[in-house]
Amino acid sequence: MATHATNEFRSGLRVMVEGEPCIMTDVEFVKPGKGQAFTRVKMRNIRTDRVWERTFKSGETLESADIQERDMEYLYEDGEFWHFMATDGSFEQLAAGEDAIGDTKKWLKEQEVYTVMLFNEAVVSVTAPNFIELEVAETDPGLKGDTAQGGSKPATLSTGAVVRVPLFIVTGEKLRIDTRTGEYVSRA
Amino acid sequence: MHNWQPGAALQNLQARQQLYRSIRDFFYRRGVLEVETPLLNQAPVADPNITPIQADGNRWLHTSPEYAMKRLLCAGSGDIYQICKVFRQGEAGRRHNPEFSMLEWYRVGWSLPQLMQEVAELLQLALAERYPELPVRSYSYRQALQEFAGLDVLSCSDHDIATLGRQLANADLELDRDGWLDVIMSHQVEPALPRNTLVFVDNFPASQAALAKILPQADGAAWAQRFEVFFNGMELANGYDELLDADIQRQRFARELAGTGRPCDERLLAALEQGLPDCSGVALGLDRLLLHATGADNIRQVISFDWYSA
Numbered sequence: 001m002a003t004h005a006t007n008e009f010r011s012g013l014r015v016m017v018e019g020e021p022c023i024m025t026d027v028e029f030v031k032p033g034k035g036q037a038f039t040r041v042k043m044r045n046i047r048t049d050r051v052w053e054r055t056f057k058s059g060e061t062l063e064s065a066d067i068q069e070r071d072m073e074y075l076y077e078d079g080e081f082w083h084f085m086a087t088d089g090s091f092e093q094l095a096a097g098e099d100a101i102g103d104t105k106k107w108l109k110e111q112e113v114y115t116v117m118l119f120n121e122a123v124v125s126v127t128a129p130n131f132i133e134l135e136v137a138e139t140d141p142g143l144k145g146d147t148a149q150g151g152s153k154p155a156t157l158s159t160g161a162v163v164r165v166p167l168f169i170v171t172g173e174k175l176r177i178d179t180r181t182g183e184y185v186s187r188a
Numbered sequence: 189m190h191n192w193q194p195g196a197a198l199q200n201l202q203a204r205q206q207l208y209r210s211i212r213d214f215f216y217r218r219g220v221l222e223v224e225t226p227l228l229n230q231a232p233v234a235d236p237n238i239t240p241i242q243a244d245g246n247r248w249l250h251t252s253p254e255y256a257m258k259r260l261l262c263a264g265s266g267d268i269y270q271i272c273k274v275f276r277q278g279e280a281g282r283r284h285n286p287e288f289s290m291l292e293w294y295r296v297g298w299s300l301p302q303l304m305q306e307v308a309e310l311l312q313l314a315l316a317e318r319y320p321e322l323p324v325r326s327y328s329y330r331q332a333l334q335e336f337a338g339l340d341v342l343s344c345s346d347h348d349i350a351t352l353g354r355q356l357a358n359a360d361l362e363l364d365r366d367g368w369l370d371v372i373m374s375h376q377v378e379p380a381l382p383r384n385t386l387v388f389v390d391n392f393p394a395s396q397a398a399l400a401k402i403l404p405q406a407d408g409a410a411w412a413q414r415f416e417v418f419f420n421g422m423e424l425a426n427g428y429d430e431l432l433d434a435d436i437q438r439q440r441f442a443r444e445l446a447g448t449g450r451p452c453d454e455r456l457l458a459a460l461e462q463g464l465p466d467c468s469g470v471a472l473g474l475d476r477l478l479l480h481a482t483g484a485d486n487i488r489q490v491i492s493f494d495w496y497s498a
Contacts, residue, residue: 034235
C-alpha cells in the first residue's frame with residue numbers, strides 16, 4: 001500500500017489514521033519561524049462520518065486507504081440489505097447494510113443513481129444526489145387563499161420522508177427536493 | 189491544458205511595488221545601506237528545523253541572508269538592509285511558500301527595544317491604508333504563555349507542557365520540551381493574541397536562542413534576547429540581539445549541525461572571530477505583510493506564481 005508523507009497531504013487525500021479510513025478535508029502547514037514544523041489536518045472518518053482534527057509532525061507518513069466512490073443505481077431492499085448496481089456497464093451488484101445507508105434511507109428511489117463509498121470493497125456509506133424528484137404520498141388538502149402568505153404544511157413522500165411544502169401542493173404531485181437540507185425546491 | 193495564469197491579481201502586484209518603494213524610501217531616509225548577498229552559498233543554514241534546498245556542486249540556496257550579512261557587518265558595513273528571495277524546502281501552505289521574499293536588516297549599536305520600535309514604525313507604514321491606527325502590544329514569552337495558555341513556562345514541568353501539547357495536537361508527537369512549546373505557541377497562543385494589533389513577543393526560552401544573546405532578566409532567569417512580531421495570528425518577523433561571541437556561536441553550530449550532514453559556515457565564524465559590532469537584526473516576511481496589506485487570505489494571492497504554478 002502506498003504511503004504519503006506530510007508534504008503530500010492535501011484536501012481529498014484518503015488515508016488510514018489510527019486504524020480508521022479518513023478523507024482529509026482541510027490541511028494547514030504550521031511552522032514557528034525558529035521551531036518545529038507541523039501539519040494540521042481536518043479529516044472525516046468515512047466509517048463514522050465524524051470530523052476531527054489532528055496535528056502531524058513534519059515527515060510523518062500515513063498509509064493510503066483503499067477508499068473508492070462509485071456511481072450505483074438503487075435496485076431493491078430485502079429487509080436486511082439495500083442492493084445497488086454499478087452504472088459503469090459491469091452490472092456489478094453490491095449490498096449496503098443499515099449502518100451504511102443511514103439517513104439516506106428516506107431518499108431511496110428505484111433507478112436513481114447514488115454515490116456509494118467503499119472501504120476495502122465493503123460499502124460504508126451511500127449519498128443521495130443533491131436533488132431528487134419524489135411523489136407526494138400524502139398531504140392535507142390545501143387551504144384556499146393562503147398561498148400569498150407562503151404558509152407551509154407537512155407532506156409525506158413516496159419514500160417515507162416528510163418535508164414542509166407550500167399549501168397548494170396536493171397528493172400525487174411530483175416535487176423536487178434538496179436532499180442535503182431536506183427542503184422542498186419546486187414542483188418537478 | 190496547463191494553468192498558466194498568475195495567482196496574484198494585478199492590483200496585488202502593484203501593492204508589492206508600492207511596498208518595496210516605501211521600504212526603500214524608509215531606509216534611504218534613515219541612512220541604511222541596501223546590500224545584496226549570494227543566494228547560492230557553500231554553507232547552508234545550521235538550524236535543524238529549517239531544510240535548505242541543495243543545488244548542484246555543493247551549493248545551497250540560502251534560507252535567510254543572515255550569515256552573509258553578518259560578514260558584511262564584521263567588515264564594517266554599518267547599518268544594512270536587504271530585500272531578497274529565500275528558500276525553505278517543504279514549507280508550503282496557506283501562509284507559506286517554499287520560495288518567498290524577505291526583508292532583513294541590521295542596526296549597529298542598537299538595543300533590541302530600539303529595533304522593535306523601528307519594526308513597529310515600518311509595519312504601521314506598510315499597513316497604514318487598511319489599518320490607519322495600528323496599536324502595539326508587547327508580551328514576554330512567559331507572559332504570553334501565562335495569559336493565553338495558562339502555563340508558567342518557568343515553573344511548569346516537561347510533563348505539564350507535553351500534556352497540554354498532546355491535547356492541542358490530539359496526538360502524541362513524541363516531541364521534546366521545545367517541540368511541545370512550539371505546538372502550544374502555534375495552536376493555542378498565536379490564534380488567541382489580540383487582533384488588529386502588532387503583537388511583539390520577546391524574551392524567549394534560552395533553549396530557543398538560535399543566533400541571539402542569552403541574558404538574565406528581572407525574574408532571575410536567563411532568556412534569549414529575541415522577539416517575534418505577530419499580526420492577526422500570523423508571525424511576521426523575527427529579531428535578535430545578535431550573539432557576538434564566536435566561541436559560543438561555534439558551540440551552537442556544532443550542536444545544531446550534529447547529524448545533519450551540513451557543513452559549518454567557517455567563513456561566518458572567522459568573521460565573528462574578527463569581531464561583529466554590537467547590533468540588533470530582524471527578518472520580516474514580505475509576502476505575509478502583503479497578504480495583510482491587501483486583505484488576501486492565501487499567500488498565493490500576492491505571489492505572481494506560487495510553488496505549484498512556478
